Amino acid sequence: MLYLTETEVRELLTMPLALEAVREAFRSWGLDEAECTVRERCQTDQAMLHTMSAALKRSGYLGFKAYLTGRHGAHFHVVLYRQDTPQPLAWIEADYLGQVRTGAVSGVATELLARADASEVGIFGSGKQARTQLWAVCCVRGVRCVHVYSPNSEHRQRFAEEMSRFLNVEVRPVNRPDLAAADKDIIITATTSREPILRGDWVSEGAHLNVIGSNFLSKAEIDVATLRRADVIVVDSKDQARREAGDLHAAMDEGSLHWSEVYELAQVVVGRYPGRRKQEEITLFKSVGIALADVAVAARVYELARQQGIGREVPP
Numbered sequence: 001m002l003y004l005t006e007t008e009v010r011e012l013l014t015m016p017l018a019l020e021a022v023r024e025a026f027r028s029w030g031l032d033e034a035e036c037t038v039r040e041r042c043q044t045d046q047a048m049l050h051t052m053s054a055a056l057k058r059s060g061y062l063g064f065k066a067y068l069t070g071r072h073g074a075h076f077h078v079v080l081y082r083q084d085t086p087q088p089l090a091w092i093e094a095d096y097l098g099q100v101r102t103g104a105v106s107g108v109a110t111e112l113l114a115r116a117d118a119s120e121v122g123i124f125g126s127g128k129q130a131r132t133q134l135w136a137v138c139c140v141r142g143v144r145c146v147h148v149y150s151p152n153s154e155h156r157q158r159f160a161e162e163m164s165r166f167l168n169v170e171v172r173p174v175n176r177p178d179l180a181a182a183d184k185d186i187i188i189t190a191t192t193s194r195e196p197i198l199r200g201d202w203v204s205e206g207a208h209l210n211v212i213g214s215n216f217l218s219k220a221e222i223d224v225a226t227l228r229r230a231d232v233i234v235v236d237s238k239d240q241a242r243r244e245a246g247d248l249h250a251a252m253d254e255g256s257l258h259w260s261e262v263y264e265l266a267q268v269v270v271g272r273y274p275g276r277r278k279q280e281e282i283t284l285f286k287s288v289g290i291a292l293a294d295v296a297v298a299a300r301v302y303e304l305a306r307q308q309g310i311g312r313e314v315p316p
Helices: 006-012 015-030 095-113 128-140 153-167 224-229 238-244 246-254 265-269 291-308
Strands: 002-004 034-036 040-043 047-056 061-070 073-082 085-093 120-124 145-149 170-173 186-189 208-211 232-235 262-264 283-286
Touching (some): 015 034, 073 291, 095 128, 095 283, 232 238, 232 265
Parallel strands (some): 186 208, 232 262
Antiparallel strands (some): 061 073
């Protein structure tokens, strides 16, 4: 079994590679050539264990992601298998892998849902997930300017400076949340907020939203007015969103949104359901994070590591 550390994953994994892997994985799922289970959680008084798995039938890879969260932080890993052997192929540390795969899924959604000429971006959040979200969006659209809002002025200033250099795009910090949404073509929410930080009346016609910060029913980054204004709503997995997408459930509870009006990304990728139909439509992608993307990206990282002789063998 090949063991890959966080450092080695960072050396191997790029956003273009992740976008390609995720795009193909969702296409396979839309063609019934992949399977994905919903996340399961169990806990003690001090920690919570999260597990999720997926199978890619065409490539023959299967795997699971597991991670523990608690007062001392979090640790993520993916264990990868192939269908023709019972022994695991790889054990991959997966904090960075998870950040990049989440960004890549939003990138694929942005390809399908954002206007082709989208160039102005607003982002809520200045942490690790916000960085990979913006990276992915800049890979699929010709972004010219970004406004970032975070309640911590030092964090948003640092994010703006670092991402301006990394992406060669103008990133400006703003001191009010509405300034990160007003007149933006693409709006990203990547925060840990439990209460809505984005209001529907801040969103302009024709905008696309990537809402990715919450995967608990008790948390929501957007208000119900945002959902009422959205013309197209897409999720990565309906089954998992029913359990975890707190951003959607307030609108479900009041009856202004029904699951029949929500599409899955895989079905949009293969053309069974429409993405954006008109320039003025508001489109929204809600991600809760699914194992399909973890396993697809982990498989590409594993293949590259084998080709380049990176990692070390450990007993399975």
